Amino acid sequence: RKEVEQDPGPFxxxxxxxxxxxxxxxxxxxxxxxxxxxxxxxxPKLLMSVYSSGNEDGRFTAQLNRASQYISLLIRDxxxxxxxxxxxxxxxxxSSNTGKLIFGQGxxxxxxx
Amino acid sequence: xxxxxxxxxxxxxxxxQQVTLRCSPKSGHDTVSWYQQALGxxxxxxxxxxxxxxxxxxxxxxxxxxxxxxxxxxELNVNALLLGDxxxxxxxxxxxxxxxxxxxxxxxxxxxxxxxxx
Numbered sequence: 001r002k003e004v005e006q007d008p009g010p011f012x013x014x015x016x017x018x019x020x021x022x023x024x025x026x027x028x029x030x031x032x033x034x035x036x037x038x039x040x041x042x043x044p045k046l047l048m049s050v051y052s053s054g055n056e057d058g059r060f061t062a063q064l065n066r067a068s069q070y071i072s073l074l075i076r077d078x079x080x081x082x083x084x085x086x087x088x089x090x091x092x093x094x095s096s097n098t099g100k101l102i103f104g105q106g107x108x109x110x111x112x113x
Numbered sequence: 114x115x116x117x118x119x120x121x122x123x124x125x126x127x128x129x130q131q132v133t134l135r136c137s138p139k140s141g142h143d144t145v146s147w148y149q150q151a152l153g154x155x156x157x158x159x160x161x162x163x164x165x166x167x168x169x170x171x172x173x174x175x176x177x178x179x180x181x182x183x184x185x186x187x188e189l190n191v192n193a194l195l196l197g198d199x200x201x202x203x204x205x206x207x208x209x210x211x212x213x214x215x216x217x218x219x220x221x222x223x224x225x226x227x228x229x230x231x
Contacts, residue, residue, distance in 0.1 A: 034219070
């Protein structure tokens with residue numbers, strides 16, 4: 001079983017749509033959580049951290065459910081520029097507190113005009 | 114403020130050869146992590162260096178080795194290349210924090226080195 005699992009998609013949605021991505025993780029020692037965005041043939045970039053209380057950044061809302069080991073990302077009013085791969089990421093802290101990031105496979109979003 | 118820089122950007126090798134990839138971390142960062150990203154997959158953690166020592170390692174064979182220098186830059190070495198080693202190799206840097214706040218260990222990635230093994 002993969003440590004972080006995501007539906008790879010692709011998700012094809014029209015502009016203005018609301019789309020939700022889900023992710024589950026298996027290691028209960030995971031201590032911090034993120035969504036990264038990766039454009040085609042580019043490096044991953046941090047989109048937002050995910051907190052248990054839920055957090056919002058403009059059109060993006062992230063939620064974490066530690067009991068279910070489940071993370072979500074909601075994108076409202078989709079723009080063409082949101083087309084990318086969204087990577088669910090968990091941080092498992094090591095003894096040196098440096099941690100390592102474990103990535104999911106990524107979910108591909110294609111927003112159509 | 115320079116971000117993470119990696120070299121070379123692209124390279125082609127043949128099976129059995131050896132390759133060295135290089136990474137300079139973002140200014141002010143002291144930890145370097147290496148990831149392998151195969152086509153259509155998420156990045157897979159190879160290992161992490163801090164204070165010139167390998168601190169954590171993922172499920173990669175001993176053919177994958179690394180080094181960190183006093184100036185925090187790092188190298189990834191892969192020996193006896195296999196076709197399956199063809200991938201984008203990403204270097205990421207971060208700053209070690211002593212407190213486990215949720216903003217800790219946010220990585221800044223370089224653009225990667227794309228390795229093709231023929």
